[in-house]
Amino acid sequence: MRLPRRRFPPETWATTCALLQDETVYQHQEIIQQPCGKRLPILVNAVPLSSSHWHSMEPSEHHSLDQCEQECLALVIHQDVSALKQAESLKDEFIGIAAHELRTPLAILKTAVSSFIHQAVRGHGTLLEDWQLERLEDVEQATNRLTDLTKDLLDVTRLQSGRNVLQRAPTNIVALTRRVVERFARMTTRHHIELQTAQEALEVTINAKRIEQVLTNLFSNAIKYSPQRGSVIVRFAARPAENMLEIQVQDTGIGIPQQQQASIFGHFIRADNARAAGISGTGLGLYLCRMLVEQHGGRLWLTSEEGKGSAFFLTLPIGDVSQGENATAT
Numbered sequence: 470m471r472l473p474r475r476r477f478p479p480e481t482w483a484t485t486c487a488l489l490q491d492e493t494v495y496q497h498q499e500i501i502q503q504p505c506g507k508r509l510p511i512l513v514n515a516v517p518l519s520s521s522h523w524h525s526m527e528p529s530e531h532h533s534l535d536q537c538e539q540e541c542l543a544l545v546i547h548q549d550v551s552a553l554k555q556a557e558s559l560k561d562e563f564i565g566i567a568a569h570e571l572r573t574p575l576a577i578l579k580t581a582v583s584s585f586i587h588q589a590v591r592g593h594g595t596l597l598e599d600w601q602l603e604r605l606e607d608v609e610q611a612t613n614r615l616t617d618l619t620k621d622l623l624d625v626t627r628l629q630s631g632r633n634v635l636q637r638a639p640t641n642i643v644a645l646t647r648r649v650v651e652r653f654a655r656m657t658t659r660h661h662i663e664l665q666t667a668q669e670a671l672e673v674t675i676n677a678k679r680i681e682q683v684l685t686n687l688f689s690n691a692i693k694y695s696p697q698r699g700s701v702i703v704r705f706a707a708r709p710a711e712n713m714l715e716i717q718v719q720d721t722g723i724g725i726p727q728q729q730q731a732s733i734f735g736h737f738i739r740a741d742n743a744r745a746a747g748i749s750g751t752g753l754g755l756y757l758c759r760m761l762v763e764q765h766g767g768r769l770w771l772t773s774e775e776g777k778g779s780a781f782f783l784t785l786p787i788g789d790v791s792q793g794e795n796a797t798a799t
């Protein structure tokens with residue numbers, strides 16, 4: 470897999486995190502650049518050795534207690550995962566090819582079913598019984614779901630391979646968000662969807678299509694995981710110190726169980742309550758959203774309470790952003 474070239478600040482390194490937070494860091498993915506220029510993917514486990522640990526040792530085991538209390542020590546294990554990454558890249562390539570090949574037959578199926586339904590509803594051609602029309606509508610829905618899934622799979626493999634450069638331009642995020650809000654408001658009568666802002670224009674430097682995709686996914690989830698009814702509120706907040714704009718999408722749905730919140734942005738991860746409620750999904754949407762937001766230099770995170778609702782937050786860069794090496798890829 471070709472990874473975007475980015476120099477991560479020392480405070481994000483596993484060893485520094487372990488020492489600063491005084492917590493063991495497991496399986497942190499990092500990349501080492503060797504003197505010859507070769508990049509080595511590694512997994513890092515870092516265990517901080519606290520001063521209490523040192524106190525429990527015999528004084529002769531180290532130079533002097535005073536010195537050790539001031540020193541930061543950690544046990545760090547680096548594991549070369551090049552072979553694993555290579556296998557992962559082969560798997561991604563296979564998924565990419567399969568998804569790509571599925572697109573054409575799915576498009577043919579979709580067009581054929583839609584035109585049958587269209588004809589039948591208009592009373593053209595052979596008259597269909599109600600049950601036949603219902604079955605055709607089931608096929609249309611299933612085809613749409615498959616088309617969405619192949620699109621997401623293709624997106625994941627493209628984003629991971631870093632093939633396309635993400636083109637960004639100054640964009641009015643208020644107008645873009647309003648468009649998405651209005652689109653969803655037309656699709657549901659059981660949900661109240663509201664954009665809370667007094668501003669008419671806020672400029673961020675983004676790839677508008679990709680951020681619209683992120684917002685669409687967050688809105689679609691907010692509605693899907695509020696199966697009874699509920700409200701979805703969107704707010705903006707400036708973060709001048711970081712030169713970022715924060716967008717919040719809050720819902721009053723089923724929420725995400727506390728113990729699953731940390732892993733929910735992984736691929737194919739779904740919460741138990743969503744499965745138990747019989748709500749269908751693939752667990753790819755949030756993974757894609759986080760990747761897209763991070764490739765803009767922003768962050769995506771959540772707060773949630775099971776049974777009460779969730780709020781998703783994302784930050785996007787304000788002002789001019791260079792399209793250089795750090796501008797990453799889609």
Ligand code: ADP
Nearest residue numbers: 690691694724739740743750751752753754755
């Ligand atoms: P999908 O919805 O297709 O399963 P996502 O990646 O978009 O995939 O979401 C991953 C999981 O996160 C969902 O399956 C669901 O368990 C949980 N989730 C996402 N958004 C919400 C939300 N607004 N409210 C409750 N649960 C959510």
